[in-house]
Amino acid sequence: MTADRGTEAAFVLVPEAHTGDWVWEQVAAVLRRAGARVFCAASAGAGSAPTADLETHIAEVIRQVEEAGERVVLVGHGYGLLPALGAADRRRDRVVRVVHLDAAGLPEDGDSALDVLPALPRPAGGRAEVPPPAREEWHRLGSTDGLTPAALDQLAARALPQPAATLTQPLRLSESAARIPRTGVLCPAGGSTIDRLRWTASLGDPRLSLLTAPGNTFLEVPTGHWPMLSEPDLLAKALRQAAAGEGESLALPPDQVPAHLRPFVLDVPDRPRERRERVDLYPPDGHEPRPAVVFVHGGPLPSGIRPTPRDWPTFTGYAALAARLGAVGVTLDHRLHTPADLPRAADDVSAAVDLVRAHPRVDGDRVALWFFSGGGPLSAPWLSAPPPWLRCLALNYPLLEPIPGHGTDGDRFRPVAAVRGAVDLPVVLTRVGLEDPMLDATVERFLGAAGECGAEVEVIAAPHCRHGFETLDPTSEARAVVREAMERVLGKLDA
Template sequence: MTVFILVAGAFTGAHVWRETAARLTAEGRDVHAVALTGLDASRPAAPSVRVDLETHIEDVLAAIDAVDPGREIVLVGHDYGIHPALGAADRRARRVARLVYLDSAMPRDGVPALAAVPDQTLRGELAERIRRDGHDGELAPPERDAWARWGSTAGVSGAALDRLTALAAPQPLGTLCTPLRLSGAVADVPVTGVLCTGNGASVELVQRLVDFGDPALAALTAPGTGFFELPTGHWPMLSRPADLADVLLRAAAGEGHRLRPAGTDATPAHLRPFPLDVPVPAREREGHVDLYVPDTEGPLPAVIVVHGGPVPAGARPTPREWPTLVGYACLAAAEGVVGATLDHRLHDVADYGRAAEDVAAAVELVRADPRVDADRIALWFLSGGGLLAADWLAEPPAWLRCLAASYPILAPLPNWGLADSRFHPARAVADADAGELPFVLLRAGLESPEIAATVEAFVTAAEDCGARLELIDLPQGHHGFETLDPPEETRPALLRGMRSVIGHLKG
């Protein structure tokens, strides 16, 4: 018989599992929700004890060791709870039949839980506090309206949120700054990932990351690894307890979506052909920028194509060589202007600052080329690169004649920790200066709900402030429609979008 050992996240205790545990028990399973020292009211810390990650690993080890050796253990870690769960599973790899990552990060050896704090502003503040005051002390739990800094509260009722807040406990700083130490034994434990789509995660997104070929993600395609999605926010044990129990039962049975290993598909989506057959001028490489210059007397306007992400640092070829980006640049060249692609360092959601620096440097490099009219520039953003449009909307220079975007993310996703950052186009578009800048938006009708919500927020803000927004809809278009959808459906939108952008450049 399966025994479920449940480890809760930051500020919370065994109480959060009440409804899910009851469902599992009703199905005949034994359930043990771990009371973490200093976080759970039933296990207070002694005044002289310094609570850190090792303390919580020991709590989980005690729960594992209390199970009869002949029984199968499914160990579930939510949020911060995956760190002590993973540490314990590494030391009891033969006892744990399956490790479930419940809407959590993928901790690595030597990295503290602080690195997984989703709100980047808060993470920086905590890092500074730890540098200044050391590892002792506590982090106060969130107020009722501040839980969203730790994950989406979508689906959590008002009563459940009240209870979560009332029972929350301060998080000992030592649990966040103690590095996780792994021997590697846990690599043999089968894994299930449960992704909460309302918090910005999805199986499709993880598959895209795997397709980039990052070796660090290869383990996600192992035969024993499965994935499930739950259409809710970061606390499914509060918002969808019955559905979570069902998913955990299926995980224990070895079910779940299997990811396709990189290279097993004949051609991954990001390397499939561009749908328009356009001439490809000779590529000219300068630094992190590739130029495609038409055989036309200049100086000429330029369209600079900005890729999305995050893209693993080891992805090859790099984005500026992907058929879609090259296709946009060559389409621009075919229409009589300079096309440019670039690589930027958006390898993680924490990298938007340096990615913005790379884009700004690329723009200046393109503008400095004598064949380019430095006063007539357009920027075209794709996917996660859409957040980088915020800077240009907030303070558009006179030489920037147009912005464009295809299936962009236009507000930070809930689990990206960027809600208070400057990378928020849906806010930036409401700025008075941004209202004068044309924005051509190619909108995918079959976009994921989480990304579609950011686009709608942007469109609403743009319409409210009278921004010069042109919408080009692809009702049957998916995210990445250039290489996923039938060419006959995407070609008209691509041509219309590019010609509109060039019209703004030449007008």
Template sequence: MTTFVLVSGPFTGGWVWRETAGRLREAGAQACPLTLTGLGERRHLAGPDTDLETHIEDVVQLIDHLDAPDLVLVGHDYAIHPVLGAADRRPERIGRIVHLDAGVPQDGDAALALVPDQEVRERMLRPDGPAEYGGRVPAPKSGEWERWGSTAGLSARALDLLDRNAAPQPSGTLVQPLRLTGAAGAAATTGVFCTASGMTIAMAEALVRSGPPRFRALADPRVTFFELPTGHWPMLSVPDRLAAVLLAAAAGEGHRITVSGDEQPFSAKPFVLAPPECPRERTGAVDLFLPDADGPRPAVVFVHGGPVPAGTRPTPRDWPHYTGHARYAASRGAVGVTVDHGLHDLTAYARAAEDVAAAVALVRADPRVDADRVALWFFSGGGLLAADWLAAPPPWLRCVAASYPVLAPLPGWNTVDARFRPVDAVRTAGELPVVLTRAGLEHAPIAATVAEFLAAAGTAGIRIETIDVPDGHHGFDVADHTDDSRRAVRAAHSAVLRHLLR
């Protein structure tokens, strides 16, 4: 008989699992919903010292009092932090860990980094933030649950249950870093994506194949994946389907991601073109790729995608992808520029925007650059950084380009500042030329933001020059070494250069 330990996210308690637990028991499993200290019917136990360690101990105590081997620990949202902490202390008791619409926190990570409510996160980041809240983050009010996750699929009754039963979250649980020794590293793992939150198995596969090396761990044969077509609270929106998924996960079922041993990560894949070498100079976080030409030349600043975890090596400005674009720009007579910026997580767009602005200022101050002829070229998740430049284009900005960009925060990206919405900013772009390269096999959530962007531009009378790669994937300029990819890259560079020289 499989035993499930069910631990829910912020503001909720064991009550939220009632229907899912019932389905599991009907199937012959043992289901043990856990209410963490300070929440649900235990809200009166919250105190100034209630923190992540308190919640880890809650899970450990339940594990110790269950007479069952190979427990399945299910952590929803924030609860994956205490679940992983407990598994690290009782690894011999754990058969599988299920990340239910939850992240994959590492040693030293605090849950606050992924709190989707921007106002709460920013307030808590202040030195006196937790004290201002009196040690407890207020539960969302009626109509505010969307700020903490997609409410897709929730009935009026389910939303009413959240409103009536929600309890304030002890602030110490969000700010205390998770400490892991790695003892539970051998446990089997399952990720369950609630697709209305924005993540899908296809996107996870793309991260494994083209993202930072740390995502390669998701291709371990002990890791499986499921999708649920619903929002962030599947135990309330689709309890039957969630129970079926948990039972299948416990049986070792689910989708597995496979990669060949010699498959290169995105950071090492070669560019689709082979532009000649050229002089390269580094100043701080900025690299200039210089053309063989006299006098000040126009410049193209290539803004990498992300988020890219801090500590990733090599950094993006050294990836063949971006150096290839910069060298090709130099071969066409422009100064190519690569830059490292601080988009290390979804909360860091403002910092990244400052880094890009500083890089552009440095480039324009270089005597080899024509300061009145600059283009900015954005890629993937870096596309959101185009918003500032589209909203109020300076006169020296001759073109904005974007390749397979994210042009509005994706579902579940609630932590992104509302300022970074190119779908809105494009309405005031005026006469600024925009060159957009689309991948025909783009991930559906990203493609939806591109469609929204084009519709907004059309309504505002903004002309967008589009270059399509019908059989191209996200990142086609390193992922798909085809004639169509090469044609698209050349065409996009030609368009940008045309606007720079006009």
């Protein structure tokens, strides 16, 4: 299919949960001034019985599609993506493109909204409706970055209960749904960027192949989850670009090695390893028990990726380096596939630590835990109540607060709050200068909290390095940073 001749297509805009057609007023006005025809689907809660389900909402969107004409671009915001996809699949002759507006996950046949959108509130006690968030809770659906107090007041005042069955009823899609052209409009303040999504698509999970299919494109609007309220002009521009098939592809060139599979920044000779369950141990030379460094990868990562993280060059490189320097290097695979999996992944890390400490080659009283990237929240339980054998906790370019809208409220996995318990635990933090601003802001808050409580945090600055620099930046600075971080961590183990 050629470009969508977007100026000739009408827009049908489908709102997020608890909102309604009113949320699109500013964007619709901008689009109409540019000559577009715009139709706004009502919320599933507007004028519907509490027993309305996802099919009820799909029928409302189909009605708007049929009114809009023969060429339609369907825009689904958050939860609204599910009824948009359902309608597009059943009116394939009219819908020329579906726009995923800051919508996490890729709904497939049989998925419910709650399966793919962990931020949505769960129906309680068999109730037919889910009440809308209170004013101070809207961040749980997604980042409120960019919203004025007046806009937040409007969200709270005009919010509607959401029929529970719209969130629990499975979406039904035919096989042809995957062939509908898509454009993702991402909102970086909520953690979604083109670079991050491109990296995710490069991981090798066949379920993500749709992201890189020809004709599918991606754009960014620099704001939070509510661009129709915070940046209506920029969103309108992005929607017109999407309708025309513009945007970036996520597909890597055929000859380009994915970033996470490029060589480790240091030339570390391979070492023998011992594989036990989800854990690999790289013992040093000799036979006496030695301290151990456990490297905890980031996430969330799709469950089907191959190779798994314990075989990625970053982690095999760090583990082999630790072993060459006299410690037992440890890599592991944990099951952080969605934000809701944090408790299970934390259990995986604890089980790996127990296995390692019981190993005859390990001095169980001298262990360091080293967390990377999106694995940062898994450090919180260790920070809040460090056991005596934990001699050091290290963090590389970490996420240190849950991302808004990812369904991870509370302090259990919030290192910014947990650091209060780590006053006597040495922490080594590698901070990259070319970091995603959203991630770096969590590091800044962590350092502020550590300073307030007197926790010991040693920061290794890497001003010219990127997130994942161990395979992305083969520079003298990156090599020096890896060596310094390892020296500091091993120094804590030998203290």
